[in-house]
Amino acid sequence: QQPVQSPQAVILREGEDAVINCSSSKALYSVHWYRQKHGEAPVFLMILLKGGEQKGHDKISASFNEKKQQSSLYLTASQLSYSGTYFCGTTGPPGAGSYQLTFGKGTKLSVIP
């Protein structure tokens, strides 16, 4: 089942913050966040496995809610290099095919000077 991402697109000025959401109607085993720049392959940002988990790197962080049905990606003090399309990918419970990622439709983030 494809996760739902919101918003579809967002435009920020440098230094502004943004939140991208990824949700599912069913409990998820894990959530993966990737950023893809035009014409390039997705780059892994982070993975969340536990309900209530939060993690971050530099000024990009993410959370996974207790019910494991929603994850949010937080970008603070955005930089021009943050521009790209952000995808969340989700997996189901352990078992056959559990490593397969199902991606949301993506959120296009544009950071302008």
Added chain:
Amino acid sequence: GAVVSQHPSWVICKSGTSVKIECRSLDFQATTMFWYRQFPKQSLMLMATSNEGSKATYEQGVEKDKFLINHASLTLSTLTVTSAHPEDSSFYICSARDPGLPQETQYFGPGTRLLVL
């Protein structure tokens, strides 16, 4: 992060020819690799899961006889698009799962852009 390479980066071919794309994990052994296809401004769609030493598992709607996958070693998976047609033109991306990292962490190759004339 782990490094995954793809070759070639891009290819242009005539309709009816076959094209082989290689996906390599450079600094880890990948028992499982995945092949995705991405059309312009769309999300990544999983085509198949490639398991070392066994047959690939194809997603619904993906023709296994058209998209041949071989995962002969722990560091190499190949995707061959047989008798390619213009509608096969797309961005093909592989990813590999690093078994040494949190269970489902996948790293993507740089992608191969295929244009069939």
